Amino acid sequence: xxxxxxxxxxxxxxxxxxxxxxxxxxxxxxxxxxxxxxxxxxxxxxxxxxxxxxxxxxxxxxxxxxxxxxxxxxxxxxxxxxxxxxxxxxxxxxxxxxxxxxxxxxxxxxxxx
Numbered sequence: 001x002x003x004x005x006x007x008x009x010x011x012x013x014x015x016x017x018x019x020x021x022x023x024x025x026x027x028x029x030x031x032x033x034x035x036x037x038x039x040x041x042x043x044x045x046x047x048x049x050x051x052x053x054x055x056x057x058x059x060x061x062x063x064x065x066x067x068x069x070x071x072x073x074x075x076x077x078x079x080x081x082x083x084x085x086x087x088x089x090x091x092x093x094x095x096x097x098x099x100x101x102x103x104x105x106x107x108x109x110x111x112x113x
Contacts, residue, residue, distance in 0.1 A: 003098060005035035005062065009086075011071060012078040028078060032071055036062040038081070041102065056105040058086060064099045073101050 012028040019025040041057040060079060065072040072091070073079065079086040079101070086103035093099050 003037065003061065003063075005037050007036050007038050007081055008033055009036045009038075009060070009062070010080045011073055012080055013074075014076060014078075034062055034071065036060050036079075038086075054107070057089075058103050058105060060086065060088075060101040060103055062099050062101070064093050064097050067093075072099070078106070079103060 010033045011031040013031055015027050015029045016024040017027055037060070039059050039061075041059045043054065043056045045052045045054055073088045075088055075090060077088045079088060085106040086101075087106050088101050088103045090102045091099065092101075
């Protein structure tokens with residue numbers, strides 16, 4: 001049975017730039033896009049000082065990319081599907097043909113957690 005990749009995702013990698021005041025600013029650089037399958041993995045509600053906050057985790061499956069390739073996601077990278085942003089937590093190649101990334105859904109403006 002073959003894979004059906006129905007979501008077009010964009011890979012974004014963190015880039016630190018000088019902020020002109022001696023510090024650094026974190027921005028995101030787009031590496032490219034690919035087709036993937038995104039499935040819900042788990043979800044939870046947490047009580048916090050100012051109300052409840054949700055935490056959603058997903059499993060993202062995509063065509064395999066060799067280790068070290070610029071288009072292979074790494075922990076800390078982001079995957080974007082329009083306004084939906086996922087933070088990659090772990091990456092694993094199942095059988096050399098499919099790559100699985102475990103990620104969490106970022107909430108807030110522009111995907112900021």
